[in-house]
Amino acid sequence: MKQPSVIPGFGLTLGFTLAYFSLIVFIPMIALGIRSAGLGFDGFWKAATDPRVLGALRVSFVTALIAAGVNVIFGTLIAWVLVRYRFPGRRIFDAVVDLPFALPTAVAGIALTAIYAPNGIVGQWFPFRIAYTPIGIVIAMIFIGLPFVVRTIQPILEEVSREVEEASATLGASRFQTITRVILPSLTPAILTGFALAFARGVGEYGSVIFIAGNIPFVSEIAPLLIYIRLQEFNYVGATVIAAVMLIISFAMLFFINLIQAWSRKRFGYGN
Amino acid sequence: MQVRIANVRKEFDRFPALHDVSLDIHSGELIALLGPSGSGKTTLLRLIAGLETPTDGKVFFGDIDASEKTVQERNIGFVFQHYALFRHMTILENVSFGLSVRPRATRPPAGEIRRRAMELLDLVQLSGLEKRYPNQLSGGQRQRVALARALAIEPGVLLLDEPFGALDAQVRRELRKWLREMHDRTGHTTVFVTHDQEEALELADRLCVMSQGKIEQVGSPDTVYDSPISPFVFGFIGESSELPVTVENGELWSGGRAIGVPAPDSKTGEARLFFRPHDVELVEHDASLAGVVTSSRRVGGTRRVELEIGGEGHKVEVDLPFDHPAGEKTRLSFRPKRWRLF
Numbered sequence: 360m361k362q363p364s365v366i367p368g369f370g371l372t373l374g375f376t377l378a379y380f381s382l383i384v385f386i387p388m389i390a391l392g393i394r395s396a397g398l399g400f401d402g403f404w405k406a407a408t409d410p411r412v413l414g415a416l417r418v419s420f421v422t423a424l425i426a427a428g429v430n431v432i433f434g435t436l437i438a439w440v441l442v443r444y445r446f447p448g449r450r451i452f453d454a455v456v457d458l459p460f461a462l463p464t465a466v467a468g469i470a471l472t473a474i475y476a477p478n479g480i481v482g483q484w485f486p487f488r489i490a491y492t493p494i495g496i497v498i499a500m501i502f503i504g505l506p507f508v509v510r511t512i513q514p515i516l517e518e519v520s521r522e523v524e525e526a527s528a529t530l531g532a533s534r535f536q537t538i539t540r541v542i543l544p545s546l547t548p549a550i551l552t553g554f555a556l557a558f559a560r561g562v563g564e565y566g567s568v569i570f571i572a573g574n575i576p577f578v579s580e581i582a583p584l585l586i587y588i589r590l591q592e593f594n595y596v597g598a599t600v601i602a603a604v605m606l607i608i609s610f611a612m613l614f615f616i617n618l619i620q621a622w623s624r625k626r627f628g629y630g631n
Numbered sequence: 632m633q634v635r636i637a638n639v640r641k642e643f644d645r646f647p648a649l650h651d652v653s654l655d656i657h658s659g660e661l662i663a664l665l666g667p668s669g670s671g672k673t674t675l676l677r678l679i680a681g682l683e684t685p686t687d688g689k690v691f692f693g694d695i696d697a698s699e700k701t702v703q704e705r706n707i708g709f710v711f712q713h714y715a716l717f718r719h720m721t722i723l724e725n726v727s728f729g730l731s732v733r734p735r736a737t738r739p740p741a742g743e744i745r746r747r748a749m750e751l752l753d754l755v756q757l758s759g760l761e762k763r764y765p766n767q768l769s770g771g772q773r774q775r776v777a778l779a780r781a782l783a784i785e786p787g788v789l790l791l792d793e794p795f796g797a798l799d800a801q802v803r804r805e806l807r808k809w810l811r812e813m814h815d816r817t818g819h820t821t822v823f824v825t826h827d828q829e830e831a832l833e834l835a836d837r838l839c840v841m842s843q844g845k846i847e848q849v850g851s852p853d854t855v856y857d858s859p860i861s862p863f864v865f866g867f868i869g870e871s872s873e874l875p876v877t878v879e880n881g882e883l884w885s886g887g888r889a890i891g892v893p894a895p896d897s898k899t900g901e902a903r904l905f906f907r908p909h910d911v912e913l914v915e916h917d918a919s920l921a922g923v924v925t926s927s928r929r930v931g932g933t934r935r936v937e938l939e940i941g942g943e944g945h946k947v948e949v950d951l952p953f954d955h956p957a958g959e960k961t962r963l964s965f966r967p968k969r970w971r972l973f
Contacts, residue, residue, distance in 0.1 A: 522715070525702075528702040530728055530732065530781075530783075532703070533703065540728075540732065568697075
């Protein structure tokens with residue numbers, strides 16, 4: 360006789376999950392694949408290695424990587440402050456971290472452009488241009504990616520018990536050694552997750568970046584914008600090719616980060 | 632190492648956790664800080680460790696004032712209730728940690744660190760598990776790793792905060808015995824905190840009974856058990872029964888009759904009589920405590936009988952051998968063989 364599982368509804372939930380995934384994720388992606396495949400390998404390769412496309416892809420991925428890296432450092436710091444210290448206004452500060460989630464990205468882009476423009480309140484103090492250069496793109500991506508890093512590290516940091524730090528101190532470790540050898544290693548999986556999320560968000564970001572980027576081909580034109588430009592030229596295949604290439608690169612990178620994560624999770628026994 | 636706590640007071644946000652506590656811990660002894668939660672025992676342990684700083688008073692390690700020293704400088708071994716192992720490190724790395732974070736000048740070579748860590752793992756009977764991670768071990772094994780890790784730095788004092796509190800009863804008993812043997816072999820001055828009086832009585836050379844931020848009594852397990860100096864200590868250590876009595880004409884009276892117990896010295900008036908349920912004898916005379924049996928339970932090898940004495944609902948417990956014929960009766964008369972009056 361069939362033994363029913365204690366956890367109810369496997370058939371139903373799996374069926375729903377597959378149907379939902381198909382409608383929302385798989386079918387659009389397959390359409391993307393079919394569309395770009397229609398070009399044939401040579402055509403695809405030619406469209407994908409077009410210098411302007413390569414330039415846009417480079418700008419997109421390099422800036423997203425830099426932004427995610429910056430976010431990991433300062434996001435960890437912010438999570439640390441929010442978890443470890445009690446100060447007036449902490450809850451407000453905590454809520455403000457989520458604002459980039461809620462704010463329309465265009466608003467963020469325009470606001471950042473205004474203050475980082477050469478005559479803006481922050482931009483005027485720098486000897487180099489920030490807005491309308493790749494630096495501006497990085498700043499916009501930092502802004503929108505920050506909550507991902509803070510919100511993934513915060514709960515894990517809360518879980519790292521004070522006792523572990525105290526144990527480290529009683530064993531003679533300096534504060535620096537406690538941070539580098541005890542706290543940070545135990546945060547590694549969460550930091551990787553935060554990095555992956557912030558990176559993915561940065562690569563896909565469109566709204567805020569186009570305002571601050573200046574959008575000069577080969578210098579500060581991001582791939583999502585180039586897709587939009589191709590669409591406006593009615594070059595649907597060209598747009599699809601860029602999208603497909605972005606998708607492949609992003610998927611490869613995220614998959615690699617996931618592997619590292621799975622390995623470190625298994626090792627450290629999270630969820631155990 | 633000898634540890635002296637001199638007039639230490641500790642407040643948390645104006646809330647006093649310890650009032651003027653002084654305690655001498657002898658070199659090489661195993662002493663238990665025993666008390667209910669909120670008695671300040673863990674605070675005292677953390678003050679010795681340097682994890683807390685006293686509001687007032689000093690802590691001496693030998694002749695040296697340790698109050699000004701940081702945790703790192705005190706060279707203590709601390710074992711936490713929930714192990715506090717580094718979960719991203721193997722067992723070997725956990726045990727080696729204390730030696731490997733030393734400054735280059737005093738750090739032993741890597742091979743020597745490894746050899747010492749392996750030796751300690753052998754001592755705590757965990758050889759062969761050095762490549763595992765903490766989450767692959769059972770609770771009892773983890774706590775032994777924590778102990779090996781603390782011993783690796785050759786601490787002057789070993790401090791254990793409810794070390795067996797998170798373990799189940801059987802493992803706890805085994806570890807208790809094992810810790811006693813370890814202490815006899817290595818001879819570290821050891822202070823451990825517990826709320827379990829049985830554990831303290833079995834394990835410690837001396838007990839320090841604490842209540843509400845004060846030390847109630849310090850002494851050997853026998854002294855504290857046989858001659859408790861306050862009603863709190865009597866009630867907290869071991870089983871106890873309590874009964875209000877009147878002292879008159881050199882005798883104790885309860886419910887208007889003498890109970891056949893002579894009163895000590897010249898005390899008169901109202902008093903509280905304390906005795907152990909197993910320290911009683913059944914008697915037939917009138918001069919005794921007589922009560923109606925309200926409940927009777929078999930507890931292992933004895934029968935615990937609850938009696939109501941007099942009309943005011945005072946209840947006491949006495950122990951009988953489980954097969955004693957008196958266990959069937961509805962009224963019992965007894966006299967405490969040993970007792971204390973407060």
